[in-house]
Amino acid sequence: MAAIWAARHGAQVSLLEGSTQCGRKILISGGGRCNLLPTNSSIHDFYTSGSRNVLKRLFRTWRLEQIQNFFPQELNLPLEEEEATGKLFPQAQKAKIVRDTLLEAAVQAGVQVLCPFRVVAIEKFDDGFSLHQEEGKSLHCHSLILATGGMSVPQTGSDGFGYRLAKKLGHKILPTYPALVPLTSQDKELQQLAGLSVEVGWRAVKNNKTLDQGVQPLLFTHQGFSGPAILDASHWVVRDKAELLVAWENYSTEDWEPYLKSRVRQGLLKALADQLPRRLAALLLARSGLREDMRCGNLDRGKTQTLFRNLCDFPLPIHSNRGFAVAEVTGGGIPLHEINPSTMESRKCPNLFLCGEILDVFGRIGGYNFQWAFISGRLAGEQAAKSLLEH
Numbered sequence: 001m002a003a004i005w006a007a008r009h010g011a012q013v014s015l016l017e018g019s020t021q022c023g024r025k026i027l028i029s030g031g032g033r034c035n036l037l038p039t040n041s042s043i044h045d046f047y048t049s050g051s052r053n054v055l056k057r058l059f060r061t062w063r064l065e066q067i068q069n070f071f072p073q074e075l076n077l078p079l080e081e082e083e084a085t086g087k088l089f090p091q092a093q094k095a096k097i098v099r100d101t102l103l104e105a106a107v108q109a110g111v112q113v114l115c116p117f118r119v120v121a122i123e124k125f126d127d128g129f130s131l132h133q134e135e136g137k138s139l140h141c142h143s144l145i146l147a148t149g150g151m152s153v154p155q156t157g158s159d160g161f162g163y164r165l166a167k168k169l170g171h172k173i174l175p176t177y178p179a180l181v182p183l184t185s186q187d188k189e190l191q192q193l194a195g196l197s198v199e200v201g202w203r204a205v206k207n208n209k210t211l212d213q214g215v216q217p218l219l220f221t222h223q224g225f226s227g228p229a230i231l232d233a234s235h236w237v238v239r240d241k242a243e244l245l246v247a248w249e250n251y252s253t254e255d256w257e258p259y260l261k262s263r264v265r266q267g268l269l270k271a272l273a274d275q276l277p278r279r280l281a282a283l284l285l286a287r288s289g290l291r292e293d294m295r296c297g298n299l300d301r302g303k304t305q306t307l308f309r310n311l312c313d314f315p316l317p318i319h320s321n322r323g324f325a326v327a328e329v330t331g332g333g334i335p336l337h338e339i340n341p342s343t344m345e346s347r348k349c350p351n352l353f354l355c356g357e358i359l360d361v362f363g364r365i366g367g368y369n370f371q372w373a374f375i376s377g378r379l380a381g382e383q384a385a386k387s388l389l390e391h
């Protein structure tokens, strides 16, 4: 996106891709279908440890509706909404079409694509940069846009080396961590529920304070937990060591209380299993110290409280996370205050521009990360070209 907009604004642009093909991460995105954008978004869908006002300003430079129109109108790539989730996919439901269309648009705009060209070192001169390849080949440019991504799924080419390049050019790198990542558990009984997906109301809690919450499906896996609820909540656990509490099916005590009262003669397992997957219901009863055939009407106060805690505030026993190998994005990175938010130009190194996941911004699942990459990429490309042509 940065290359397209730089070329559209009259710059002579070379796109250097270190991997054997461009946009490999696009190819694996959205389960191979590429969830290109969300239908709606707000600033609350994004995370940064930097200024939210800066983020707001950046998002105003290319509004979601304009990006949604850009693909069908300017790139002839129609999008389709997945009704259940509100996610936008290419109508063809193939990520490859997105990658090919973007690459074609770059070439049509006059971009020279050099692939593979892995940059192993960058030298800064008064009049620009020299980008060096391992084989000794190098290329000189006046302005440089660093769009090397984060370090999640490193075999796609974004292996974190870009952070080292940025550091050499004077940037600070905030500690990086896997975000939007499945979590692991050593709880064997919960692991045995692998494959089960349950809607949950989740809360990330630290020191009795709720940091974030949502209502999404949770998937039990052989290693622990995944699914949209876990991916979106994971960074609170990985970065802030928060606890995750879930309400199964998002039912509260106020939902369960009258429900159980209306079934006083029924056995607990039957009553719970009418609302929850049976294996989960049985496990929650066992953990509450209750017999499956105990009648709903025979619960005493203490046992009811334990049961309600397990039903509505179940603390997920989390051990760790699955790491960068499977994380969808990288948290941390180059702090927002080290760029000029009007131009995406580095405040540390003139004529260097930064965009995408390398910066300390990421979105939740649902197309928000491409939205960020597109917004920051377009602005970086446009402004890099403008500053170049002004000289």
Ligand SMILES: Cc1cc2nc3c(=O)[nH]c(=O)nc-3n(C[C@H](O)[C@H](O)[C@H](O)COP(=O)(O)OP(=O)(O)OC[C@H]3O[C@@H](n4cnc5c(N)ncnc54)[C@H](O)[C@@H]3O)c2cc1C
Binding pocket: 016, 017, 018, 019, 022, 023, 024, 025, 026, 028, 029, 030, 031, 034, 035, 036, 037, 117, 118, 119, 120, 147, 148, 149, 150, 152, 153, 156, 157, 158, 159, 161, 162, 326, 327, 328, 329, 355, 356, 357, 358, 366, 367, 368, 369, 370, 371, 373
């Ligand atoms: C499995 C998975 C699924 C995802 N699904 C979605 C989704 O459906 N929707 C969504 O919005 N987001 C999704 N994401 C996140 C999204 O793909 C990224 O946030 C986005 O691609 C970031 O864009 P970027 O251009 O900043 O970096 P990247 O897409 O990572 O691109 C960086 C490029 O720089 C190249 N590079 C790195 N170092 C060098 C170097 N030294 N020299 C030359 N080239 C270099 C890399 O090879 C790479 O091609 C997913 C991520 C993963 C891992």
